[in-house]
Amino acid sequence: MFALTYKIAIVTGASSGIGRATAKLFAEQGARLVVAARRQAELDTLVNEIEEAGGSAAALAGDVRDEAHARALVELAVKRFGGLDIAFNNVGAVGQMGSISDLSLDGWRETLDTNLTSAFLGAKYQVPAMIERGGGSLIFTSTFVGHTVGMPGMTSYAASKAGLIGLTQVLAAEYGPKAIRVNALLPGGTDTPAATFKTPESRTFVENLHALKRVAQPEEIARSALYLASDASSFTTGTALFADGGVSINRT
Numbered sequence: 063m064f065a066l067t068y069k070i071a072i073v074t075g076a077s078s079g080i081g082r083a084t085a086k087l088f089a090e091q092g093a094r095l096v097v098a099a100r101r102q103a104e105l106d107t108l109v110n111e112i113e114e115a116g117g118s119a120a121a122l123a124g125d126v127r128d129e130a131h132a133r134a135l136v137e138l139a140v141k142r143f144g145g146l147d148i149a150f151n152n153v154g155a156v157g158q159m160g161s162i163s164d165l166s167l168d169g170w171r172e173t174l175d176t177n178l179t180s181a182f183l184g185a186k187y188q189v190p191a192m193i194e195r196g197g198g199s200l201i202f203t204s205t206f207v208g209h210t211v212g213m214p215g216m217t218s219y220a221a222s223k224a225g226l227i228g229l230t231q232v233l234a235a236e237y238g239p240k241a242i243r244v245n246a247l248l249p250g251g252t253d254t255p256a257a258t259f260k261t262p263e264s265r266t267f268v269e270n271l272h273a274l275k276r277v278a279q280p281e282e283i284a285r286s287a288l289y290l291a292s293d294a295s296s297f298t299t300g301t302a303l304f305a306d307g308g309v310s311i312n313r314t
Contacts, residue, residue: 064292067092070195071148071291072135072188074126074180077104079254080203081152083280084287088150089117091288094143097121098135099153118143126153126180136187146191148291151184152203153177154223155256159215170218177222181229189237197241199291200233202226204246209302210310227302234300243299245290250306251277273308 071088075081077099085097089112097105097119105121112119120142124131139146157173158165181202192198204227207213208220227246234244251268269276286305289295304310 063294064288065091066148066288066292069093069147069291070096070139070143070145071150072096072098072139072146072184073150073152074098074135074184075153075203076108076121077101079256080249080252080280080283080287081150082108083284084150084152085119086112086115087281087284087288088148088291089115089119091292093117093148093291095119096135096139096142098126098131099123100125126151126184127175129183129186132180132183133187135184136191140191145195146188147195147198148201149184149188149192149198150201150203150287150291151181151188152201152287153180154203154205155219156216157218157222159219161215162217165217173218174222174225177219178225178229181226185229185233189233189242192242193237193240198243199295200242200244201287201290202230202244202246204230204248204302206248206250206304206306206310209248230302231300238299243290243295245295245299246302247283247286247290248302248304248306248310249278249283249286250304250309252283253277253279271309271312272306273312273314276307278305278307 071093073085076085076097102123109119158169205223208224230246
């Protein structure tokens with residue numbers, strides 16, 4: 063049910079954290095991977111690990127805000143493996159933080175370009191390739207911030223990630239007749255390099271926000287991405303799927 067045998071997938075933000083864990087899990091389940099991030103050396107290491115474990119992968123470093131890069135990822139998937147069935151658009155950044163009066167226009171635009179415009183560019187080229195294959199699964203990494211919880215100082219992050227949920231719903235309705243499922247994955251706090259906790263106290267504070275009183279490991283979020291990518295979620299589309307440890311509902 064969760065197997066991705068013969069499936070072809072793109073995973074962005076694959077050099078570390080959730081993206082890296084998801085790429086490895088997809089490969090373990092039989093998918094052939096195109097992995098993307100800005101750091102070529104880390105991508106090469108990931109590809110080597112996947113291939114040493116018996117999988118198939120190709121890497122293409124670049125900036126997800128670049129339309130040419132979005133197109134090139136799909137072209138690589140088609141040329142190297144024959145098409146595209148799954149896309150996990152996972153790249154994201156918190157961006158400039160602070161009160162709205164202190165937030166610069168450049169900071170606002172950079173965060174929206176990284177989190178939201180990149181998803182639009184990815185889908186622009188991924189969807190036609192999936193149609194050629196008779197359908198597929200498109201996944202965006204959103205967040206509970208700006209959806210169920212408002213956190214001070216995170217204006218551009220919340221707006222951009224909430225925008226992904228709107229994008230998810232429209233694409234799900236638009237391309238459902240083409241057998242393309244579109245879903246957003248909403249992780250909670252996750253122990254990734256980008257979320258390194260400065261002090262034990264800061265980690266404890268974040269952990270206590272969650273009903274489970276801990277943060278996730280990247281592999282736990284990857285398993286939720288696998289559900290959305292696989293036939294296990296064959297009747298699931300247009301959703302905002304929480305994998306947030308109960309942070310959205312916790313009040314203790």
